[in-house]
Amino acid sequence: MYAYDELDRTLINERVSEFRDQVKRRLSGELTEDEFKMLRLQNGVYLQLHAYMFRVAIPYGTLSSKQLRRLAHIARRYDRGYGHFTTRQNIQFNWIKLAELPDALAELAEVGIHAMQTSGNNMRNVTSDQWAGVAPGEVEDPRIWSEILRQHTTLHPEFSFLPRKFKIAITASEHDRAAIKIHDIGLRLHKNADGETGFEVLVGGGLGRTPFIAKTIKPFVAGRDILSYVEAILRVYNQYGRRDNIYKARIKILVHELGIEKFAREVDEEWRQMGHSALTLDHSVIEEVRSRFSYPAYEKLPHMPDELKQAAHDPLFERWRKNSVAPHKVQGYSIVTLSLKPVGGPPGDATADQMDAIADLADKYSFGEIRVGHEQNLALPHVAKRDLPQLWKALDRLGLATPNVNLVTDIIACPGLDYCSLANARSIPIAQELTRRFANHDTADMIGRLHINISGCINACGHHHVGHIGILGVEKNGEEFYQITIGGRADENAQMGALIGPAVPYAEVADVIEDIVEAYLALRDRPEELFVDTVKRLGVEPFKERVYATR
Amino acid sequence: MTSPLEQKKIRITGPSVVTANRTWDGAVVYRTAQQGWSTALSDAAIVSTSDDARALLAESAADDVGAVGAYIAPVELKGGVVKPGNLREHIRSKGLTIDLLPA
Numbered sequence: 001m002y003a004y005d006e007l008d009r010t011l012i013n014e015r016v017s018e019f020r021d022q023v024k025r026r027l028s029g030e031l032t033e034d035e036f037k038m039l040r041l042q043n044g045v046y047l048q049l050h051a052y053m054f055r056v057a058i059p060y061g062t063l064s065s066k067q068l069r070r071l072a073h074i075a076r077r078y079d080r081g082y083g084h085f086t087t088r089q090n091i092q093f094n095w096i097k098l099a100e101l102p103d104a105l106a107e108l109a110e111v112g113i114h115a116m117q118t119s120g121n122n123m124r125n126v127t128s129d130q131w132a133g134v135a136p137g138e139v140e141d142p143r144i145w146s147e148i149l150r151q152h153t154t155l156h157p158e159f160s161f162l163p164r165k166f167k168i169a170i171t172a173s174e175h176d177r178a179a180i181k182i183h184d185i186g187l188r189l190h191k192n193a194d195g196e197t198g199f200e201v202l203v204g205g206g207l208g209r210t211p212f213i214a215k216t217i218k219p220f221v222a223g224r225d226i227l228s229y230v231e232a233i234l235r236v237y238n239q240y241g242r243r244d245n246i247y248k249a250r251i252k253i254l255v256h257e258l259g260i261e262k263f264a265r266e267v268d269e270e271w272r273q274m275g276h277s278a279l280t281l282d283h284s285v286i287e288e289v290r291s292r293f294s295y296p297a298y299e300k301l302p303h304m305p306d307e308l309k310q311a312a313h314d315p316l317f318e319r320w321r322k323n324s325v326a327p328h329k330v331q332g333y334s335i336v337t338l339s340l341k342p343v344g345g346p347p348g349d350a351t352a353d354q355m356d357a358i359a360d361l362a363d364k365y366s367f368g369e370i371r372v373g374h375e376q377n378l379a380l381p382h383v384a385k386r387d388l389p390q391l392w393k394a395l396d397r398l399g400l401a402t403p404n405v406n407l408v409t410d411i412i413a414c415p416g417l418d419y420c421s422l423a424n425a426r427s428i429p430i431a432q433e434l435t436r437r438f439a440n441h442d443t444a445d446m447i448g449r450l451h452i453n454i455s456g457c458i459n460a461c462g463h464h465h466v467g468h469i470g471i472l473g474v475e476k477n478g479e480e481f482y483q484i485t486i487g488g489r490a491d492e493n494a495q496m497g498a499l500i501g502p503a504v505p506y507a508e509v510a511d512v513i514e515d516i517v518e519a520y521l522a523l524r525d526r527p528e529e530l531f532v533d534t535v536k537r538l539g540v541e542p543f544k545e546r547v548y549a550t551r
Numbered sequence: 552m553t554s555p556l557e558q559k560k561i562r563i564t565g566p567s568v569v570t571a572n573r574t575w576d577g578a579v580v581y582r583t584a585q586q587g588w589s590t591a592l593s594d595a596a597i598v599s600t601s602d603d604a605r606a607l608l609a610e611s612a613a614d615d616v617g618a619v620g621a622y623i624a625p626v627e628l629k630g631g632v633v634k635p636g637n638l639r640e641h642i643r644s645k646g647l648t649i650d651l652l653p654a
Contacts, residue, residue, distance in 0.1 A: 026574070027574065027575055027616075028616075029615070029616040032615050033574075033615055033619045033620070047572055047619060048577075049579070049639070049642060049643050050572075050579055050642075050643060050646070051572070051577035051578065052572075052577040095577075096577075097575065097576035097577065098574065098575055098576060099575045099576065344650060344652075345650075345652065346649060346650075346651065349651070417638065417639060417642060418647045418648055418649055419647075426648060426649075428649045429648060429649050432649060432650065478637055480638065
């Protein structure tokens with residue numbers, strides 16, 4: 001966990017006071033909506049179909065049990081008893097009242113949570129690997145660098161009025177769980193030949209209307225230089241990024257139009273002019289931030305405790321363990337993913353009661369810490385293996401032990417037309433129907449790793465472009481239709497999926513996905529060949545033939 | 552369901568209402584013939600020409616304190632009952648189409 005200092009607490013509290021005054025002036029009519037809109041967006045407040053939506057930041061996906069309990073309280077006291085975890089390590093409340101928002105923000109501030117820069121044309125929540133600090137083989141904890149970037153960019157005047165929103169993600173593992181290649185800036189922490197820690201810097205990734213995979217702009221930037229290098233990128237973006245057309249304003253468009261080589265030269269020139277500025281990170285500054293992260297006092301535990309050996313005889317436990325429990329860097333411990341994708345449930349939603357219960361379990365089994373992943377699941381990052389059987393029983397009672405992590409029913413979905421004012425079509429009921437179709441765990445296991453991503457419009461909050469199967473809702477003559485892509489992926493080998501053919505109506509989507517999965521099962525050359533690898537080997541044609549032969 | 556946020560030209564082809572979100576809590580509201588707002592679609596002022604729609608929208612948008620984001624939405628009139636004219640408005644009027652709990 002990271003402990004906020006007095007400066008952080010003061011900043012958050014001042015922000016609450018400022019927003020309270022802004023809301024008061026809005027409700028009295030002193031501020032018009034045009035004047036107020038940017039102010040509310042800078043505090044994470046959108047206007048959606050039914051109500052205001054309130055997006056709260058969970059920096060680098062780390063929460064304490066105390067913070068999660070407060071989020072549960074916000075859901076219960078100010079909303080309708082649940083929250084929605086997003087694809088960028090935020091939580092959204094869908095029914096909040098503007099008049100009550102300052103009180104909700106004040107209650108969040110008491111536990112060090114805020115909503116600053118969760119929307120608007122500024123630097124958004126810096127995200128990271130939800131297994132940061134506990135994943136085996138990690139170069140070092142990437143959250144230290146996320147926090148340094150968070151501190152530098154929060155309320156930074158130069159980054160508060162960018163041409164468009166700007167997102168950074170950081171990973172420190174070979175397997176990218178932070179989807180860095182679909183971010184405006186992706187940072188991969190690694191060591192160079194001299195053993196020095198630094199970053200591969202990627203720029204220009206993003207989804208939406210014009211999707212691009214980020215390209216490497218610099219293979220290695222030393223850690224001490226990362227602030228100045230990121231700032232050089234942002235200065236080039238601020239200078240050349242388009243502000244005349246919202247659809248061409250993201251940095252990915254600038255990188256594409258200039259070309260990565262020219263963009264890199266511009267950044268290098270800017271960086272050279274900045275020289276060894278105040279942004280060069282002193283070792284003591286990095287260590288100060290590092291020191292504010294606390295790590296559990298792990299016990300010396302056996303690799304295979306008796307409790308685990310005994311529980312292994314229970315096939316239901318074993319199924320869950322194999323699916324949802326991952327290796328930890330410390331012997332005797334595990335990382336446990338809590339699926340927020342129950343059969344028939346809205347992906348990423350958690351009730352206030354579930355949040356409270358997870359906080360209790362975190363206290364009992366995970367040193368009071370919870371993680372939030374971009375796949376819209378939660379994790380307990382420090383669970384002793386001996387406790388896994390008891391934890392599983394507790395999670396099962398809460399509906400949080402569905403053994404479907406990374407399987408076909410672990411669907412990423414945006415809120416879609418049920419909530420969102422931008423959406424063209426619904427996402428959640430498509431996801432719910434698919435989880436019912438593939439509810440049989442044996443079938444899901446047999447299919448293997450398969451990521452389905454659903455977006456209700458081209459803005460792509462459900463990351464449909466990079467789903468192994470991507471589903472995009474569109475409108476045709478007032479009806480909901482869905483375009484299907486296959487072969488996308490969001491990891492270290494990120495790529496966009498390919499369209500398989502004409503859009504299909506709402507009622508046929510689940511049938512089409514079943515056809516695609518059946519085609520895969522018939523086409524894969526061995527059970528271990530993943531769906532996405534079969535698509536890579538054969539292309540879309542065999543799947544297209546299967547889907548459209550009878551339609 | 553093209554987002555009404557992209558609504559630029561006002562040209563209606565059937566009965567329509569003006570809808571918005573109430574400023575203090577964001578609730579869905581409809582402009583009434585009495586120049587107020589109501590949460591009931593049945594209370595909405597119904598317009599049938601583009602000129603009337605334009606006038607109703609202008610009047611509604613002027614009430615920036617009462618409601619926000621006013622736009623024209625289609626409705627259907629069936630047996631004297633007003634119903635939402637598309638899925639988006641159906642969802643705004645009737646609520647979510649989904650089960651919140653696993654089923």
